Amino acid sequence: MTVLQAHRLETSAHSLPLGVARLPGTAFGVDLEAAGYREDEYLVSGNANAWTYDEHGQAVPDADVPYTTRILVRRPVDEARFDGVVQAEPLHPEYDTAISWRVLHPWIMRTGAAWVGITQEPRIAESLRAEFDPARYGRLSIPAPSLRYDIVADVVTALRTRAFGLWDGPEITRAYLSGWSMTGSFCRVFLGEGFHERRRLPGGEPIFDGYVIAISSGGAARAGYPGLSNGPDQPTMRDPRRIVGSHGVPVIELLSEVESETHGPVLRADSDDPADRYRLYQVAGTSHDSTGPHHVDTNQEQYRRRGLPVPSRRILETPSDARMDFVARAVFSLLDRWVADGQAPPHAERFTFEEEPCGEIGDAVPLARDEHGNVLGGIRTPWVETPVARYHPHSTPVPGECRPSPWMPMAEPEAMTWLAGHMTTFSADLLIARYPTAETYLTRYRENCLAMVGAGFLRWEEVEPLLVAAGHRALTLLPRNRPVPAR
Template sequence: MTKRIPQATLLPRTENSFPWGAADRQLVPTYLEKYGYEEEEYLYSGEADVYTLKDGRAQVKFSNAPYTNRFIIRKPKDPKKFSGNVVVELLNSTNSWDVSPMWCLLWQKMLHEGDIYVGVTVRAICTQTLKQYDTKRYEKLSWKNPNPNPGPVNHNILLWQHCLPDCEDGLLWDMLTQLGNLFKSEQGTQIAGKEVEKVYAISCSQSSMQLSTYINVFHETDRVSPVEVPYDGYLTYSGCRMVALNQEESPADVTDEIQMTKNCPVPLLRCVTQWDFKDFTGHINLRRADSDEQGDRFRLYELAGQAHNSFSGAFYRPGYEEIAQIQKITALPHTDITALPLEAFMRQALTNLDLWAREGIPAPHAQGLIEVDENNMEVLDENNNCKGGFRFPQLDVPVATYCSGTKKNDQDSCCVYFSEEKLKKLYPTRRNYIDKIFKAIDVLEEQRFFSIEDADQMKLDTLKLAVPCRNHSSKFEA
């Protein structure tokens, strides 16, 4: 099996031309130089096949279609500080422009550890937006449809809305493979500064559906794949059903056998939220048991109380000037999103993925799955929080009801705080509350769901809360 390695070309940043999604131009800027990091952008070009799904296997429909895609990279300035890990995020395309929700969750860990972050465009519609943003900078981007007589685009499916008939989103699968190949080649060593040891793929929402498709079709042990997959592990968040392999076809039904992820030979950590129990996501049909088998290394974490969007994702995104340049309208971010410690959980999940891939230390198992009734609706406890699943400390020692969906945005979560009367009944003294929440944090840290540093920070943050009532003294009571 021949490995195809694309050619990468640096896109220089100038006074008047800079990457879309540059870290220092986000709504809340990240100044990478403060962390000893630098940011670059590359075009990468090669040839990709377009596939169709037949008898559970990917078969080539059109071959050797030329393409040019782009990726943004954030890496240590000093190659000696590079950890050896390249973390590739499939950028989210829900709004037809690239955003990086996983970077929002993980950037502090990656910069602390010396990981290299790569964000790659995964939809043709986003290249159109990039050209609108900076025509000259991105003029060479191309996802041209190799079909000389293209049929109608299938818009009647969950993901491929906003398809471009003269392009082919199905070029993505080989683009992903070849990007991994690139970083494991001599060319990748030159870009990284030293040899790359591990390449992981991460994703959120729609991009997790694309990554799940890639895993199911191209990286299952018992499925004949037309390519040799270069990725050493996967971390997905909120999204697991498959999409179509090309934009003229429909995806497999959610009940189809191929939709069930199984037999992935590298570690796969799948994180889904309470929001993912909505019918159209398909998650309820795709639940499965954890596995430690060498040919099937899998973990499922159902995050109770957590909705689709994260708190940090509201702010670490392209700034208003960038949005204005593509003539889009976006609402002001709001801060009533439940601030469960999702970032801490995801940071440790990436650590656990790396430990499993490098040292063979399996990731921890969640306490169980979210409980559902005969209608597949979440079962609620006496505080109207769902039962079961991975439980943040705030779920077992609650001060609020954690909701999946708000009036402002169905994908945001919120919390409805208990009355002072109820808080005093649950926690007669402040010491009582602190003891319980600290114990819950300690248990999850011992189980390797939180790092020691994040657990300590959670305790400090807890001490700032005025519980059992909001005007309560911050001093401990006997």
């Protein structure tokens, strides 16, 4: 369970990292140079434990296995800008996508934090080695799925201890682990199987100072708690490890409506106990795919350019314009204040169910909704508090227009679009009844944005883009008695 070697990979026009921050000549990605950031890619080799379950269902090491993975590191060029924070994420099995980066990059670059993405899925490591770029990634090897937890711990330990030149900047004072969907479940297993307690820095401090488990429900059958490997001997649907326990550092679960439908059997109370700091935040009017602009990701476009299969998904309805990432950036800021300053974040109202959850893991229970079909409770986003549409968490596939990737566990079109949100605009009569003029709508929308800022669930810098989007809606849907203000 240690890094033995690290090697920085050179980048050129003819050899780019998968998931490069910006894909030249396209609209894909983020301009790091303009933000004063740099990107480095490394191959990292070491030995990690393969893990299995004993006869009591407890995690035990099985064998010491060599591995070679790759990591991407993004950080400020000017070391004086670095704020001491590293946001770490296990890269998603779907094309090694960096969903935490997609969601957080504006805030990361505003605050001067660093980000590291770590390849941890054996199937994508094999695809990179054999299909995508054998010359660049021919040494990649992750022989077993259960290695992934120690691999991620190894990499961040090496960063924090400055091993093998992976980090030559100022001291890393705080490191957070987050994941979304399948990698959110990765974080739940990392905690549930004891890796947080087992893996420590040389002085005994935890590797990670806090966690965000996003759009992953502990009650979502195998997807919510995949366990150590792909084998049959995994924790049962009733296993208490599905519920986040006490780990001595803050843990936040951040859910959309989709995951909340199955989360009933594993709900627990918020806590400010120093040994068990926990929050659950459920974001009204969002779906599993409300994670922000997908053009930030370059991975699928890079695969497509090499003639390799990429997925497609189209729905019959109007795609939702909800943006969970606006709330998520505030939530991560709250986590950092909780760790750095001891300032406990606010509590949030939770969703309620149409009926009492039966307690069976994997069963989705509809959420209670108002007379217009929007969810009740949760963090009250401005598009739900000042609605011009009903926000649905699930959608309907266009026949013949949904193709999964080779790594997607859901191959059926109905299952793919179950994760996609859509919106149904209110009738003209209802819109006029609610908002006699566009100015009425914009005034209320602005008030709701400011209320979210006051509650801590929206950052000031996010208000303007939300108001601009609201102005576009007003121009399209509502009458006005004077020009619609942009902000």
